[in-house]
Amino acid sequence: MANQEPKHSRPKLSDVCVYGLKQEDEFVGIRYNDGDLKVYFPFGYSRPSSDEEQKYRDDILNLVSVLSAYSKESLGVGENRMLNDENVHFPIHAYIHVFNYFLNHGYYVENEPVYKRAKGGKINWSKTIKQVRPQIAGDFPNESVVYLDFVTKKSAHNENELITQIHKFCVYEAYEKIGCLFGFMQPEKAIVPFNAELFVSVLRTRMANTFNEKHLLLFQNMLDIICYMGKREDNRKASFGTNDFEYVWEGLIDHVFGIDDKDKYFPHCTWKIDNDEKSLDWRSEKRTALRPDTIMELTDDCKKIFILDAKYYQYPRTLPGTGSILKQIAYAEFIETQLRDIPDQAGNDIFNAFILPYAAEDGRNVETSYRLENFGYAECDWRKGDAQDAKPYERIYGILLDVRSIMQRHPKSSDKDIAELAAKIDNYSNIMPSSSSLSPSS
Template sequence: MAAIVENDLRQRCRVSTNLEGDTFVGIKSEGDGISVCFPLGYRLPNDDKELRQDVVKLIMVLSKYANRKDQRLPVNQMKRPETVDFPIQAYMSIISDYMGNGYFTENEVRYKENRRGKISWTRTIKHQKALPQGNSFVYLDYIVKDTVSNDESLISLVHEYCVYESFQKLGWLYTATMPKEPRLRRFDKPMFSTIVFDKLGQTFNDKHKELFNSMLAMINYLGDKDVPQQFYFGTERFEYVWEKLIDFTFGVSDKDRYFPRTTWHLRDGGQKDNKALEPDTIMLSGKKIYVLDAKYYKYGVTGVPAHLPESTSINKQITYGEYIATEFGEDITVYNAFLMPFDRTKERFVTALHMKNIGEGTADWKRSGKEYERVQGILIDVRTLMHNVVRKNHNEIILLCEEIERAFKEKTTTTAAFPIAPENEGIEILVNI
């Protein structure tokens, strides 16, 4: 497979629409070459260097947040269904090591006759003739220790093969130049594995261990395929990644204490505890609790009210809020919000911030005036979030708190109520216009 040239990268990058048949997010190589699919609402940068960095960031996010059970492609996209187990981090590690250190070579110790160098007295006494000089003996030549680099060793040849394989698939992320073709042309999993595994057991160098482990991951991957002509790394279910991104950036780790639980108390004295309702994310700020539901919905891209969360989601959020307000006391204020993706530079929702409050969802069966009864719709700039995944990011938390509370601080709000679906009877979606 040829490497992607510099000016071809942009043509290979696109943003998923999240419509049927266009939900894959990640990198895939098929018959027509490599394509990079970014998530719904992502903003592709204009600069090629930034674009490459964004591809790397996409890989890092998917590696961290996409579980193997989510990395499954539908049958119609592949000759046979299989999990997407492409070891992309191993490939990237091999490329980075090569670009920093070149090919791996073993240092071979040799001994030779010379008057300079580190003398091996044992070998010199054994193999060289000493000449008398006064009351002592001298040697005209010594046996000295010499360390030379051996690029003919088997581990070096296997490394050449792994480097070339890495550049064929992912070298375009780093450079348009391909390394030389390996001297070993035929892949031999048993031989390659034995050679690398032996070297891994002999080294105490952490960098060499990382390299050898990456090589083993590649060898195992290649050995599980017949002759792999295509590879996939990514997910068809980016909504799960979106949930984890939101939770990692804004949430607390011990959120299970905020889960509403239910129990069956049977007439015969038995009892059954049901599975708790689990909100996506709980965010805290002082005496305020924010219940966040990450929704990988299309509204931030389309602006179509039908693409907003439905009645079941709104009612569930109100239930969460009511439970927390009841459980944690009157001095606590509880807020509710849906977090959806968008591109902050697009005309419909353009904003200098990377968050935007677009309205709120309410239910006609709850009119006590509690804050949690008004579920705020917040758009989050996808690119900013993916570049800013830091646990307990206080600046991001402050911004989100302000955006959620904006609706409660404004004296007047211009809104329009949209009936978005028959199932939403009793629900109003108030969208700022």
């Protein structure tokens, strides 16, 4: 069935995977270039603790899962610019499914009988009675039921063999692109040349006459591969990923720690136009200039609100600038005005934090399940007044979040995780001295 001998040119997954480095174009994902496969992980995603192939394979599949969850197909084209069109159209899940099916079941071989309506042939009376309306012949009381068409078994040897060859073609194509993820199995090449129009027609015809869900799923993934290849001028290159991983980073943090109805905390503006009875209300989602990445709430003795800004920056080389700091304070002040009419709520219950990625070191004493660490805080010089009148949100605390831990657990959240992050911010704010220093501390 397949050549089980090792393919000597097959690279080690440890050589395929690139950890801890930012690419010039900021790409995160999988790139195939004329036989060379590379997998680029985001900054802060640490290398596995052991060199077992399965560890690297798990990392790659996890990366694919995370990128898929935050692609334009998942979140809507208008909501972000996560994965560009050329990248996201690469049907990597179809490639993985087709090769997995081959490893588990071998090549697809048609065993189901195919039926058609015809005047003659080997009649299946059960299907004929259910699917064909009979005609009534003769006059009462000598009426009789007559079938003018029958459901007959179709001889489809050539078509069945072609389906098998199309599967062989898709399996080999998947092996060429991502085969190193699955071991040493080198499949046979199909004997039929690539013909997108013919392959698509045969697959769609078979899907219309197949009721086996497992086979339907296989055919759909084969169809995705064929359609993708048919639209590509250069099939020697393929990629699945994003040049804007910061949107993935924001999405991960929002899903894990954020509330769903954070739009109630969005500041809005209205233009008043001279000599015009109407006002322009800038309240639509697309026109809202200030939108917090994540709002986290903790309800204990009283509600505490945490405004989290996810920054995909390389600490300590890059830190959020003045504009980001001022926006965090503006969010907090707006929320404070929203809470004035609520008993026991005040600005003392609002906190600000930046969340930056990092790779937690093995053996380091990190207490939280998401491996969180404080590194410092930022504040504005002109807001330094009486320390007793200062609001907690006027300091924006820096938190490092281990990338591997959050990507492996996406998008799970729990009250325990939220409480751990809240404690990192709240407890740190209670021990920090009054200072205007913006320097990070370890």
